[in-house]
Amino acid sequence: MQVARFVVRRLALGLLALAGITFATFWLFESQDPTLAQVENHPSVLHAYWLWVKGLWGGPTFHLLTLPAPARLNTTLSTSVLSALGHTAVLLGYALLLVVVFSVAVAVIASRGRGTAVDITMRSASYVMWAAPAFLLAMLVQLFMFHVSGDRGIGPFPLAGWPGSCPGGLGIDSGVLAGCPSAGSGIRYGLNVMRYMTFPAVVLALGFIGLHGRYLRSALFETLDAPFITTARAKGVSERGIVFRHALRASLVTFVTVLLADFGAIFGAAMAVDWVYQLNGLGTVFISEFPTDFGSINTYSLELVILIMGACVILASVLSEIVAFWLDPRVRAEQ
Amino acid sequence: MSGGVEASARRVAVEEETVHARGYWRQSLHRLARQRVTLAALGVLLVLFVVGALAPQVAPHGWNWIDLSPHWRNHPPTFEGGHVLGTDNIGRDILTRTLWGLHYTEQTALIGALFATLLGVAVGAFAALLGGWPDATLMRIADLVAGFPAIILMIIAFEYFRPVSVWTATFVFALTLWTVVARITRARLAALAPEEFVQAARSLGATESRVFFKHLLPNAAGTIVVAATSVVGLILLVEATTEFFGYGIPSIERPTLGNLIGEPTSSGIGAYNIVGLGWWVWVAPAVLLVVLLCCVNLVGDGLDAALNPHTPRR
Numbered sequence: 001m002q003v004a005r006f007v008v009r010r011l012a013l014g015l016l017a018l019a020g021i022t023f024a025t026f027w028l029f030e031s032q033d034p035t036l037a038q039v040e041n042h043p044s045v046l047h048a049y050w051l052w053v054k055g056l057w058g059g060p061t062f063h064l065l066t067l068p069a070p071a072r073l074n075t076t077l078s079t080s081v082l083s084a085l086g087h088t089a090v091l092l093g094y095a096l097l098l099v100v101v102f103s104v105a106v107a108v109i110a111s112r113g114r115g116t117a118v119d120i121t122m123r124s125a126s127y128v129m130w131a132a133p134a135f136l137l138a139m140l141v142q143l144f145m146f147h148v149s150g151d152r153g154i155g156p157f158p159l160a161g162w163p164g165s166c167p168g169g170l171g172i173d174s175g176v177l178a179g180c181p182s183a184g185s186g187i188r189y190g191l192n193v194m195r196y197m198t199f200p201a202v203v204l205a206l207g208f209i210g211l212h213g214r215y216l217r218s219a220l221f222e223t224l225d226a227p228f229i230t231t232a233r234a235k236g237v238s239e240r241g242i243v244f245r246h247a248l249r250a251s252l253v254t255f256v257t258v259l260l261a262d263f264g265a266i267f268g269a270a271m272a273v274d275w276v277y278q279l280n281g282l283g284t285v286f287i288s289e290f291p292t293d294f295g296s297i298n299t300y301s302l303e304l305v306i307l308i309m310g311a312c313v314i315l316a317s318v319l320s321e322i323v324a325f326w327l328d329p330r331v332r333a334e335q
Numbered sequence: 336m337s338g339g340v341e342a343s344a345r346r347v348a349v350e351e352e353t354v355h356a357r358g359y360w361r362q363s364l365h366r367l368a369r370q371r372v373t374l375a376a377l378g379v380l381l382v383l384f385v386v387g388a389l390a391p392q393v394a395p396h397g398w399n400w401i402d403l404s405p406h407w408r409n410h411p412p413t414f415e416g417g418h419v420l421g422t423d424n425i426g427r428d429i430l431t432r433t434l435w436g437l438h439y440t441e442q443t444a445l446i447g448a449l450f451a452t453l454l455g456v457a458v459g460a461f462a463a464l465l466g467g468w469p470d471a472t473l474m475r476i477a478d479l480v481a482g483f484p485a486i487i488l489m490i491i492a493f494e495y496f497r498p499v500s501v502w503t504a505t506f507v508f509a510l511t512l513w514t515v516v517a518r519i520t521r522a523r524l525a526a527l528a529p530e531e532f533v534q535a536a537r538s539l540g541a542t543e544s545r546v547f548f549k550h551l552l553p554n555a556a557g558t559i560v561v562a563a564t565s566v567v568g569l570i571l572l573v574e575a576t577t578e579f580f581g582y583g584i585p586s587i588e589r590p591t592l593g594n595l596i597g598e599p600t601s602s603g604i605g606a607y608n609i610v611g612l613g614w615w616v617w618v619a620p621a622v623l624l625v626v627l628l629c630c631v632n633l634v635g636d637g638l639d640a641a642l643n644p645h646t647p648r649r
Contacts, residue, residue: 017479028495131629133572135579136621139600261482268484272576286487287580290494309487317482 002332003325010321014314021310022303023049033299052300056307081285081304085312087162088281090193091270094201099208099259104248106213111220111243123217129210134269138203138276145199156195160278163192200277204270212259219251226250253327260320264313282309363557366641373637376630383437383627384445390438395428398435398590402426412615421615423599433619436590440624443505443584443591444570450509452563455516462517463524464547474521481514485573486580493582501589508570515569519562523555557642564635571628592627595620 026049106126110119145154153159164183184192223229224247232246271283278284286309289302325332357365367373386393395417402422412421412429420429458477462470480488492507493499499507527533528551536550571592577583578593579600586594599616 013475021483025491028491127629127632128625131625131632133575133579133624133628135576136596136625264482264484268486268573268576271484271486272579275580286490290490290582306487306491310483313483314479317478 003322006325007318007322010318014311014318017314018307018310022052022307025306026052026299026303029297029299029302032297034296048299052303056304080280081282081301081308084280084282084285084305085308087279088270088274088283088312090197091200091204091274091279091281092266094197095204095208095266095270096259098201098205099212102205102209103213103216103255104252106209107216107220107251108243108248110217111224111247114221123214126210126214129206130208130214132207133272134204134207135272135276137206138200138273141199141203142276157199158196160276161196162279163189163196165278165280197279200273200279204266204273207269208259208262208266212255212262215258216251216255219254220247223247223250257320257324257327260316260323263316263320267309267313267316282312359553359557363641366644367637370637370640373633373641376633376637379626380630380634383623383630384441386434387437387441390434394431394434394438396431398432398438399587400427400431402428409613409616411613420619421613423616424612429615429619432586432590432595433592433623436592436595436620437623439501439584439589440571440574440592440627442501443508443574444567447505447508447512447570448563448566450506451512451566452516452559454509454513455562456520456559458513459517459520460524460547460552463521463528464543470521474518477514477517477521480511481518485511485569486576489573489577490580490582493577497582498588499582499584501584501591504574504584508574512566512569515566516559516562519558520555523558524551527551527554557638560642561635561639564631564638568628568631568635571624571631575624592620592624596624 027045030045030048106122110122113119142159145157145159148154183189220243224242229242229246232242237246270281271286273279274281274283275287282305286305289305290297402418403426407416407418407422407426409424410418410422412419418428418430420433422428423432458473462473488511489507492511493504496503496507533546533550536546541549574583574591575593575596578591579597581597584591584594586598596617599612
């Protein structure tokens with residue numbers, strides 16, 4: 001019951017925040033929207049915003065403006081935003097999985113000996129990994145792939161793109177990249193997605209493994225010093241059992257909450273990776289909403305992208321608070 | 336006159352009697368002095384910041400100087416002819432541009448972090464001291480802004496303020512990233528408020544402002560310094576990423592490490608290199624940025640260990 005009240009309150013705040021963010025951006029860019037400016041008896045900002053909100057329920061309200069841009073929003077854009085959401089979700093899911101698995105591996109290996117050569121090497125590597133910005137890492141890895149085997153990519157892993165799409169833009173004509181094979185369907189499609197997403201996900205995960213692996217390592221060391229571990233040792237639990245059954249379990253609580261609380265940063269980095277690898281995710285769509293020639297913004301479609309991205313981030317933060325609430329009795333006591 | 340002599344005599348007597356106790360900052364300095372890696376990182380950071388600050392003096396040319404000779408277009412690094420790190424496609428010296436880039440990046444990062452910290456401490460203190468609904472409102476706003484990907488907020492702001500100057504960027508960073516400092520400051524102050532020494536000061540009749548400036552703020556200072564360091568790192572990272580996307584300060588406005596890496600790479604390296612740009616155009620700023628970020632993170636963690644020895648390590 002307590003959880004339900006907590007969640008409802010957080011979600012209500014989230015909705016309020018979404019309304020605030022979308023209205024603020026709408027108000028900022030409305031004057032640079034050529035289609036809105038052309039409308040006869042130009043609607044007030046509030047009215048135009050309200051039309052957009054009503055249009056979210058698939059309404060024909062956009063046609064009130066009788067202009068091509070909002071109509072475009074209803075058909076092609078909302079589907080492209082939704083598929084972009086899917087692409088970003090796959091990238092984030094894959095990368096988060098890698099972060100969890102490798103952070104645990106790094107922390108467990110390091111926990112065998114504080115200050116040993118292995119520990120120090122891994123710690124130094126993690127600092128460098130975390131210091132390299134995601135876009136730079138993505139660029140370097142892609143450049144490396146290109147130098148090794150040209151535009152075919154390495155082995156089963158292609159250079160860029162989402163299955164079935166022809167990577168283009170960024171100054172390439174798509175002929176540079178070898179063909180555009182079909183995406184396949186069913187299991188084949190799933191495998192293709194795995195193939196195409198492996199390098200982007202690894203690149204995105206690297207930095208966060210560097211950061212969160214280090215956090216987990218310290219949390220693990222701290223837990224290993226706790227009295228209950230000494231008790232377990234005294235009872236004759238094997239060292240493996242100590243680490244996996246006792247210490248790791250206790251440290252994972254902090255790890256998961258911190259990782260989820262860091263979602264904003266991971267999402268931001270995913271935008272850069274998505275852009276470099278041309279995955280047509282939310283990052284690419286968001287960037288394309290801001291054309292370099294100033295004053296040609298489609299406010300309605302821009303708001304849709306901002307709404308979806310904001311919803312993702314807010315849902316993740318609510319989720320992280322719920323997880324903290326569940327896992328940590330101290331947080332529950334505070335409420 | 337004689338009163339002064341008496342007082343100093345008394346002070347000498349007190350000093351002889353008391354056990355020599357080191358203060359918080361002395362102890363922290365000692366803890367810091369034991370961390371060799373942090374000291375090394377701090378040294379590298381100081382050298383880079385001094386070089387960056389002196390860029391107008393040490394850079395071989397002005398930030399927008401162009402070598403007009405056609406020979407010096409997109410020329411690889413060479414020791415002959417004065418372009419040690421090579422030139423870009425219109426004949427600008429890479430070493431010069433990198434030094435100036437460091438200069439402006441440093442300016443944004445340090446001044447932005449300074450303003451963000453001042454604003455964050457003010458808001459955090461305000462929230463912690465007032466409590467109630469102002470506290471709840473301010474902190475919900477801060478949570479929201481801090482949890483939102485900074486890159487998205489920056490792209491929106493930079494698109495609106497286009498063309499972005501160094502100062503615009505600095506203020507946009509400060510006006511967004513204060514939230515990071517505010518949340519940490521507020522949490523620390525709220526934790527300190529019920530402590531015995533604060534109650535003791537109050538019961539001895541100290542005014543609210545004295546309690547805040549003499550007792551609460553100095554005890555939160557360690558946490559605030561660490562938060563400010565993390566903001567420096569955040570600005571470096573976010574600035575480079577937004578400029579990679581083509582927003583933020585354009586390199587024709589002023590060079591920064593971000594746009595020196597971003598502009599050549601987003602127009603294509605590797606498979607996408609249709610301009611025929613050499614690697615030397617972006618490698619030097621990229622290495623410098625990674626070194627800066629690495630050192631800032633190391634110094635942040637080291638300062639955290641030195642200044643806040645009792646909070647759990649991450």
